[in-house]
Amino acid sequence: xxxxxxxxxxxxxxxxxxxPDQLILSYKNDAxxxxxxxxxxxxxxxxxxxxxxxxLFQHLAAKGVPSHFIRAINExxxxxxxxxxxxxxxxxxxxxxxxxxxxxxxxxxxPFSPPLIEFFYKEDALDDPLINEQHALLxxxxxxxxxxxxxxxxxxxxxxxxxxxxxxxxxxxxxxLEFGRKQTGELVLADEISPDTCRLWDVxxxxxxxxxxxxxxxxxxxxxxxxxxxxxxxxK
Numbered sequence: 001x002x003x004x005x006x007x008x009x010x011x012x013x014x015x016x017x018x019x020p021d022q023l024i025l026s027y028k029n030d031a032x033x034x035x036x037x038x039x040x041x042x043x044x045x046x047x048x049x050x051x052x053x054x055x056l057f058q059h060l061a062a063k064g065v066p067s068h069f070i071r072a073i074n075e076x077x078x079x080x081x082x083x084x085x086x087x088x089x090x091x092x093x094x095x096x097x098x099x100x101x102x103x104x105x106x107x108x109x110x111p112f113s114p115p116l117i118e119f120f121y122k123e124d125a126l127d128d129p130l131i132n133e134q135h136a137l138l139x140x141x142x143x144x145x146x147x148x149x150x151x152x153x154x155x156x157x158x159x160x161x162x163x164x165x166x167x168x169x170x171x172x173x174x175x176x177l178e179f180g181r182k183q184t185g186e187l188v189l190a191d192e193i194s195p196d197t198c199r200l201w202d203v204x205x206x207x208x209x210x211x212x213x214x215x216x217x218x219x220x221x222x223x224x225x226x227x228x229x230x231x232x233x234x235x236k
Contacts, residue, residue: 002024002077010036023082025077027046028078030045033081033215053078053192056232066188068180072155086140087121088136089119092155093115093173095109096109117151121136164201166203169204173199
């Protein structure tokens with residue numbers, strides 16, 4: 001049973017439950033971009049992100065990637081294990097696009113082989129800056145072995161999801177992950193995996209099937225998210 005509001009972020013609300021080691025994530029209809037500088041509300045967005053994220057967490061679990069996900073409760077909420085989030089955003093890039101093109105001058109669509117992993121410090125006041133591993137050790141309580149485990153999990157998630165998305169006609173261009181520690185201390189995948197946190201391009205047309213259509217104002221976000229969910233459900 002949902003109890004008290006514990007935290008509200010840009011895309012989700014987090015509630016306590018009667019079980020001290022479990023939380024409820026409630027997905028909001030808010031869309032944000034550029035670290036919250038662009039905002040809008042799309043009716044039904046929370047439903048899409050919840051259902052898509054649930055499908056992807058279940059697929060990853062079947063492939064041996066542990067996460068905080070327990071089950072979807074309804075169309076906009078899911079039950080998860082309580083974790084202490086490590087304040088690092090882990091970005092895995094298979095192709096160059098977005099900020100890395102602007103920052104470092106890579107040509108658009110340059111492939112990264114092996115995939116490129118970047119760390120960003122989760123701190124809104126600093127606009128989530130790019131950091132290296134030494135910064136991560138100084139700015140967070142993450143240990144060296146945990147950073148290695150995070151990188152290992154991130155690459156495994158990439159391998160699993162690249163293969164999976166390819167079966168439904170999508171290229172996994174890049175994505176963001178967050179990790180947390182369960183009360184036992186075990187490191188697991190947390191937060192969400194959705195078109196909000198992944199860049200997905202249609203294999204045939206190259207069309208962007210993710211939040212970039214909102215960032216760039218190039219399409220209807222809800223139509224795009226509906227296509228993603230339909231493809232996931234058809235693949236069951």
